[in-house]
Every structure is written in structure tokens, then in C-alpha cells.
Amino acid sequence: MADTAHRVVRMEPPRRPERLVELDTMGVVSDAARPLSIPERLLQITGVRRLIVVVVLCLAWQLYAMWLNNNLLFPTLGETLEALYDAIVNGPLIQRTLTSLQILLTGYAAGLAIAGIFTTLAITTRVGTDFLSTLTAMFNPLPAIALLPLALLWFGLGAKSLVFVIIHSVLWAVALNTHSGFTSVSPTLRMAGQNCGLRGLSYVAFLLVPAAFPSILTGLKIGWAFAWRTLIAAELVFGVSSRSGGLGWFIFENRNQLEIPSVFAGLLTVITIGLFVESVIFRSIENVTIRRWGMQN
Amino acid sequence: MDAATRGTGNAPLLAVDNVTLQYKTEQHLVTATYRVGFEVYAGERYVVLGPSGCGKSTLLKAVAGFMQPVEGQIRLSGKQIKQPGSDRMMVFQEFDQLLPWKTVLGNVLFPLLVNRRMPKAEATEHARELLAKVNLSRFENIYPHMLSGGMKQRVAIARALAMEPAVLLMDEPFAALDALTRRKMQEELKALWDDVGFTVLFVTHSIEEAILVGSRILVLSPHPGRVKAELNADHLNFSDIGTPAFEKVHRRIHDLLFADRIETALATETH
Numbered sequence: 001m002a003d004t005a006h007r008v009v010r011m012e013p014p015r016r017p018e019r020l021v022e023l024d025t026m027g028v029v030s031d032a033a034r035p036l037s038i039p040e041r042l043l044q045i046t047g048v049r050r051l052i053v054v055v056v057l058c059l060a061w062q063l064y065a066m067w068l069n070n071n072l073l074f075p076t077l078g079e080t081l082e083a084l085y086d087a088i089v090n091g092p093l094i095q096r097t098l099t100s101l102q103i104l105l106t107g108y109a110a111g112l113a114i115a116g117i118f119t120t121l122a123i124t125t126r127v128g129t130d131f132l133s134t135l136t137a138m139f140n141p142l143p144a145i146a147l148l149p150l151a152l153l154w155f156g157l158g159a160k161s162l163v164f165v166i167i168h169s170v171l172w173a174v175a176l177n178t179h180s181g182f183t184s185v186s187p188t189l190r191m192a193g194q195n196c197g198l199r200g201l202s203y204v205a206f207l208l209v210p211a212a213f214p215s216i217l218t219g220l221k222i223g224w225a226f227a228w229r230t231l232i233a234a235e236l237v238f239g240v241s242s243r244s245g246g247l248g249w250f251i252f253e254n255r256n257q258l259e260i261p262s263v264f265a266g267l268l269t270v271i272t273i274g275l276f277v278e279s280v281i282f283r284s285i286e287n288v289t290i291r292r293w294g295m296q297n
Numbered sequence: 298m299d300a301a302t303r304g305t306g307n308a309p310l311l312a313v314d315n316v317t318l319q320y321k322t323e324q325h326l327v328t329a330t331y332r333v334g335f336e337v338y339a340g341e342r343y344v345v346l347g348p349s350g351c352g353k354s355t356l357l358k359a360v361a362g363f364m365q366p367v368e369g370q371i372r373l374s375g376k377q378i379k380q381p382g383s384d385r386m387m388v389f390q391e392f393d394q395l396l397p398w399k400t401v402l403g404n405v406l407f408p409l410l411v412n413r414r415m416p417k418a419e420a421t422e423h424a425r426e427l428l429a430k431v432n433l434s435r436f437e438n439i440y441p442h443m444l445s446g447g448m449k450q451r452v453a454i455a456r457a458l459a460m461e462p463a464v465l466l467m468d469e470p471f472a473a474l475d476a477l478t479r480r481k482m483q484e485e486l487k488a489l490w491d492d493v494g495f496t497v498l499f500v501t502h503s504i505e506e507a508i509l510v511g512s513r514i515l516v517l518s519p520h521p522g523r524v525k526a527e528l529n530a531d532h533l534n535f536s537d538i539g540t541p542a543f544e545k546v547h548r549r550i551h552d553l554l555f556a557d558r559i560e561t562a563l564a565t566e567t568h
Contacts, residue, residue: 186391188389189396191358191394192387192395195386195408196383196386196411196412196456197381292440293440293442294397294440295397
């Protein structure tokens, strides 16, 4: 019967009776979902977890500085906070911060506007695409701060020069990300948009921009970080004019006077603003847009 | 739509006249269809059936206005089709045809508002009616990423029908669904057709789907797509599945599609 030369072992499962179950007789599952305990719930919140990281870092700072015991090199957290309080209440810190933010926002907005025009041109015409990719390839690697001497020559010592270098630092990052976002919109979605009657500018505004919003948001974030960095670095070089200088100037000034806790206070302000923009402003934009739309988890 | 495009007269609604379609890939110029001609009358469920590579999807894209024929003409109510338009709403196979940043209701409203078809309140009411027809009323405030594949396709159908297009174009709309959902969607589409009474041009590669959905079937041969036959299938319904009459039509179309398979197999062997 079996061909022993081949040695094929065929498994023979047992023949079993059929089974029909009435669902009512099964009873109810008692513990399908258990509520989380309070510590478990707290750890679910990203903000809480991040706060723990910050607290640990602050502790490490305080302990290390106390062990070093040299406030010219590395002041303690306590001294820094003291200097920060003093600079806010009695000193020029708020004024300096506002000056910086005002210039920053002017440059950022102008950079975004120009990036918007460039990418719209790039998506609608082929020449525009070549124009944008060439310019981006040329200028994106060029550090904005390297343009500062030239800007000073063209626009003089003042806000105009700073706005110019900020535009440069924002423009290419945002344009590059927006354009790559536009080109990666799925062909089906494009056709669906055209099929619904979208043409020209309305096609860009109502289809491409929302569809490419994850990339655009990444561009906005990178642009923000570039702009912020460029501004502080530029201010470190010359202030705006020494009377109404920004945060960078505040840091530079205090370093010259060896007020190191105040230098740290200035740096802490830069970090705090950066953290706020990233984890409050950009995060809320993400929550009401790409997270809600299921484009990012 | 106005009476001219909805008319039940003897003139065909959609005329595809000796259409040759070509597109370029990186290395080749591909001829998708060669001198394909057919006519669709108002109220028909016209199915274009063929194996992959017969240019049926390309043909539908040309009717939608996304590409121009290199030879021949496509006319809707006597007017040549030159660009995409909302008088030919299309339901795609892919689920990502819905706008992820709009809710279900927002998606159905979108073409109505873009084309300023009616004031917003009226459009909302109209969109809600259509969502009710595809059984999605409960989901109108949900974003597409939370819907199942079948629900997404129903939203796409509601969005297309909301525009009351002269002809509804469907490009293998149920091909990416599981078998059970697909059958349910086919039945729902037919019920919707009974209820609303639109004209549909439907592309598929499934013989069974063609017989179930279509009132008339155009059979295309592959590489490039050419017309092989045009059949009537209005007499068969879901209850006929498995009956000898159904099997007979199925077998007939199957033979039409695969008659020259042996010849091609021989031809490729001799290469």
C-alpha cells in the first residue's frame, strides 16, 4: 500500500464530531477591562514623563554644581534661578526677550510668506521646480550667520540685518520640506481633488497644503529652530543696537561682566522659550491637525 | 444635472469613439487601448471587463478627463471631454481617495462647496440624505482613518452621488475589499441604483462582479485593450448565483477572455 522507498509520512488527523455552541450558556466575562491605577494613569501622560526627565536633570545640575563649588565656571541651579528672578524683576530680561521675539517673528513670517510663493510656483510650473531645487541646493547648506557681515553692509547695524538673516535661515528649510510634501501627495488623492473640481490656487490651498501638512509642519519646526539659533548667534555678535539688544546681547553683556549666573539665566530663558514653542505650540497644532486626521500617531 | 445630460432620449449619453490611449513609462510608450469604441446610454450600468493589462483603468481615466486620447474622441452629451470635471465623479479603488482632514460629512460636502452647487445649509442637508442612503448617518463626524475599507468606499460613493454626476465612474471600487464585504457592497450598489437611478460606468476584472453589477458588459482583450464583445447581463441577479443560467453566461465570458490563451502561451514559448 505505502511506497516505502519515498518515506513520506502522511499525518492522519482524527475525525472529530462537529460543534455548535449557544452563546447564552457561556456566561459573562467578568474582567474584560480593568481601570488603571492612579500612578499608571499619570505615567500615560507624556507631559508627566517629560517633567520627570526635567526634574532629574535639574537635580543633577544642582548636585554637580554644589560639588564643583565654583560659580564662575558653573553656578548652581539655585543661583541661576535667583539671577533669573533678579533679571526679570529688576533687570532688562523681559525687555530683551521681547525685542528678540519681535525680530524673530517678523523674520519667520516673512520667510514663510516667501517660501509659500516659491513652492506654489514650483508646484505649478516646471521652471519653478528647477528654480526652487537649484536655489535650495545652493543656499540651504549656507549658514545664515555667514551672511551677517554682508547683511550689515547692506542694511546697517540694526533689526533689518537680523530679519534678513532670519529669512534666509527659515526660507530654505520650509520651502524644501513643503515642496517634498507636495510631491509625495498620493496620485489618487490628487485625482480625487481634481475630480471634485479643484484647479490652480484652490487646488494648492485645499488639497496639496492639507495633504502635505505633516511635511509642512516638520518644515515649520526646523525653520523655527534655525531662526531661533541664528538670531541668538547674531545678537551675540553685535546686539541690535546696544540700547535695545535682544537675549543674545543680554548673554554677551553678562559674560563680559563675569556675571555667570546671569549668563546661565539667559541661556535658561532661550531653552525655556524653545521648549514652550516645541511642546506647547507645535504640539497643540499637531493634536488638532495631523493627529486628529490619522496622519501621525 | 439639467435635462439635456440626464435625458432618456435615443442619443447616447457617453460616446467613446475609436479611442487609442497611450502613456509613457520610464522606458516604454505603452498602448493601453487600441481603437476602442462603445456607447453608454442614460440609466445603464455599463461594465468594462478585462484582465489586467487591457487598459480598462486607463480608459476610465480618459473618460474622467485625466488624459487625452491620441486617436479618437470621447464625448459626454455630444461635448468632447477635455479635462476632469464634477459631471463625471469618480470612485477609485484606493481607500486614500477620501480627504483625511475632513470628516465623513465634510468629505461628502467638499465637492458641493468647491463647485458652489448650493448654499451650505442646503448642501449639508443633501449630503446627510446621501449618507443615510449608504447607511453612514451615525458616522458623519468621524474622520476617514477610523473607518473600515467598506465604509470608506461607501463615503466615496456618497460623495460622488451628491454631485448628481451625468455618469458615475467606478474604477474597481470593491477590489481591495474582503470577499464578504465586496458581495455586500455589490448588493448595496444595486439597491442604490434602484433607489436613485444614476448612470454608472464600472470597471472590473471579475467576471462574476460584471454579471452581478452590470446591465451591459464590454469585454476587452489585453495588450493592448481591444473590444472583444459587448453583452447584455440585465437578466441575472444575486439570486441567480450558482444557477445553470448564471454559470452559462460566466463560462461564455470566461471563454471569450481566455480563448486565445493557448495561442499566446505557444507564441511566448517559441520566443
